Amino acid sequence: MPYAKIIGSGGYLPPRIVSNDELAAELAARQIETSDTWITERTGIRQRHIAAPGVKTSSLAINAARAALDHAAVDAADIDLIIVATSTPDFIFPSTACLVQAGLGIRGGAAFDIQAVCSGFVYALATADAFIRVGRAATALVIGAEVFSGILDWSDRGTCVLFGDGAGAVVLRAADTPGITGVELNADGGQAKILCTAGGISQGKIVGDPFLRMDGQAVFKLAVTVLAQSARDVCAQAGMTPADVDWMIPHQANVRILNLLGRKLGIPAEKIVVTLDRHANTSAASVPLAFDVAFRDGRIRAGDQVLMQGVGGGFTWGSVLVRI
Ligand SMILES: CC(C)(COP(=O)(O)OP(=O)(O)OC[C@H]1O[C@@H](n2cnc3c(N)ncnc32)[C@H](O)[C@@H]1OP(=O)(O)O)[C@@H](O)C(=O)NCCC(=O)NCCS
Incomplete structure (x- = not known):
C-alpha cells in the first residue's frame, strides 16, 4: 500500500x-x-x-x-x-x-x-x-x-x-516510503456554539448572523485539552510519544495555547513552529503556511517526523503525523 x-x-x-x-x-x-x-x-x-x-x-x-x-x-x-x-x-x-x-x-x-x-x-x-x-x-x-x-x-x-x-x-x-504515518480526526458538534458563524443565505437574504462569534475562554480550554490527547493518540499509532517528534506545527491561534501544549506534551518551544506573530490566525491556512515557512527555511528536513494539528469551529480537531 x-x-x-x-x-x-x-x-x-x-x-x-x-x-x-x-x-x-x-x-x-x-x-x-x-x-x-x-x-x-x-x-x-x-x-x-x-x-x-x-x-x-x-x-x-x-x-x-x-x-x-x-x-x-x-x-x-x-x-x-x-x-x-x-x-x-x-x-x-x-x-x-x-x-x-x-x-x-x-x-x-x-x-x-x-x-x-x-x-x-x-x-x-x-x-x-x-x-x-x-x-x-x-x-x-x-x-x-x-x-x-x-x-x-x-x-x-x-x-x-x-x-x-x-x-x-x-x-x-x-x-514506497513514509509519508503520512498517523491520522486522528475528531469532532464534538455539541460544542458548536462556542465558535461559529451561524448565518446562511435563503430567498436572497442573509438568515442568521453572518459574523464569527466566539467564547474565547471556552475555546482556549477545550483546544489545549483535545490537542494534547490527539497528539498522544496519533503518536501512539506510529509507536512514538509526542516527545519523539522533530517538529510540531499546531494550528496558529494563540501563543499561550502553543506554549501550554508544548509543556503538557514535553515538546520544547524550539520544536514548535510559530508564525502567528506575523500571520495571526488564518484558520485552515495556518498549518500549511507555517509548514511552508519551516520547510523552506531549512528547519524541516528529509526524514523529520512532523506533527500537524488543527482545532476549531464545529467543534473539530485532529492530528496528522508525517515523515518528510
Ligand atoms: C480571545 C482571547 C485572546 C481573550 O483573552 P482572555 O485572556 O481570555 O481575555 P478575556 O476574554 O477574559 O477578556 C479580558 C478582558 O479583555 C478585554 N478584551 C477583549 N478583547 C480585547 C482587545 N482586543 N483589546 C483590549 N481588551 C480586550 C475584555 O473585554 C475583558 O475586559 P473586562 O475584564 O473589562 O471584561 C483568548 O480567550 C483566546 O485566545 N481564546 C482562544 C481563541 C482562539 O484560539 N480561537 C480560535 C480557535 S480556532
Missing part, C-alpha cells in the same frame, strides 16, 4: 500588512479600545495580512498552489486530486477547489472542498492520504485558504484582532 509523501509546499499572503498599532488606531476611530500591548501579551499576534476588497479565497489558493507545484517540481497536469479546506469559499457553489482547478488549467481528477474550519487542513490532508493509500489518487494538491477578514465583526475587539487572510498548500505524491 503506497504512502502519501509531502514533496513540496507553498504559501501566499495578501500584500497588505496591518500591524497591531494600525488596527488599534482604526478601531479607536470607531471608539473601540485595544492596543498592541493587549494583543501581543494575550495572543502573541503582532500583525496580520488582509486581502484587498474583492480578493477571493480561490485567488489566494491558486497562488499558494502554484508555489507548491514549483517547489515540488510537479506539472499541474499530473494533479489528479485537489482538496481545498476553507470556511470562506468564494461561492456556495461551485467549490473553491473547482475554481482552483480551472485557475491552474487542470482538466480531470477530483476536486472538492472540506469545511472543518481551523481543523480543515488537517482534515483535508487526512482525506488525501486515504485516497492515495488505496490507489484512488497519485498526486494531490491539498490547500488551506481563507479570507477570514470577510466574516469578522470589526466592532468586536474580542475576535477581530485575532484573524488574518492567507493560503498554504502542499503537494502529496504516492511513494
Whole structure:
C-alpha cells in the first residue's frame, strides 16, 4: 500500500500588512479600545495580512498552489486530486477547489472542498492520504485558504484582532516510503456554539448572523485539552510519544495555547513552529503556511517526523503525523 509523501509546499499572503498599532488606531476611530500591548501579551499576534476588497479565497489558493507545484517540481497536469479546506469559499457553489482547478488549467481528477474550519487542513490532508493509500489518487494538491477578514465583526475587539487572510498548500505524491504515518480526526458538534458563524443565505437574504462569534475562554480550554490527547493518540499509532517528534506545527491561534501544549506534551518551544506573530490566525491556512515557512527555511528536513494539528469551529480537531 503506497504512502502519501509531502514533496513540496507553498504559501501566499495578501500584500497588505496591518500591524497591531494600525488596527488599534482604526478601531479607536470607531471608539473601540485595544492596543498592541493587549494583543501581543494575550495572543502573541503582532500583525496580520488582509486581502484587498474583492480578493477571493480561490485567488489566494491558486497562488499558494502554484508555489507548491514549483517547489515540488510537479506539472499541474499530473494533479489528479485537489482538496481545498476553507470556511470562506468564494461561492456556495461551485467549490473553491473547482475554481482552483480551472485557475491552474487542470482538466480531470477530483476536486472538492472540506469545511472543518481551523481543523480543515488537517482534515483535508487526512482525506488525501486515504485516497492515495488505496490507489484512488497519485498526486494531490491539498490547500488551506481563507479570507477570514470577510466574516469578522470589526466592532468586536474580542475576535477581530485575532484573524488574518492567507493560503498554504502542499503537494502529496504516492511513494514506497513514509509519508503520512498517523491520522486522528475528531469532532464534538455539541460544542458548536462556542465558535461559529451561524448565518446562511435563503430567498436572497442573509438568515442568521453572518459574523464569527466566539467564547474565547471556552475555546482556549477545550483546544489545549483535545490537542494534547490527539497528539498522544496519533503518536501512539506510529509507536512514538509526542516527545519523539522533530517538529510540531499546531494550528496558529494563540501563543499561550502553543506554549501550554508544548509543556503538557514535553515538546520544547524550539520544536514548535510559530508564525502567528506575523500571520495571526488564518484558520485552515495556518498549518500549511507555517509548514511552508519551516520547510523552506531549512528547519524541516528529509526524514523529520512532523506533527500537524488543527482545532476549531464545529467543534473539530485532529492530528496528522508525517515523515518528510
Ligand atoms: C480571545 C482571547 C485572546 C481573550 O483573552 P482572555 O485572556 O481570555 O481575555 P478575556 O476574554 O477574559 O477578556 C479580558 C478582558 O479583555 C478585554 N478584551 C477583549 N478583547 C480585547 C482587545 N482586543 N483589546 C483590549 N481588551 C480586550 C475584555 O473585554 C475583558 O475586559 P473586562 O475584564 O473589562 O471584561 C483568548 O480567550 C483566546 O485566545 N481564546 C482562544 C481563541 C482562539 O484560539 N480561537 C480560535 C480557535 S480556532
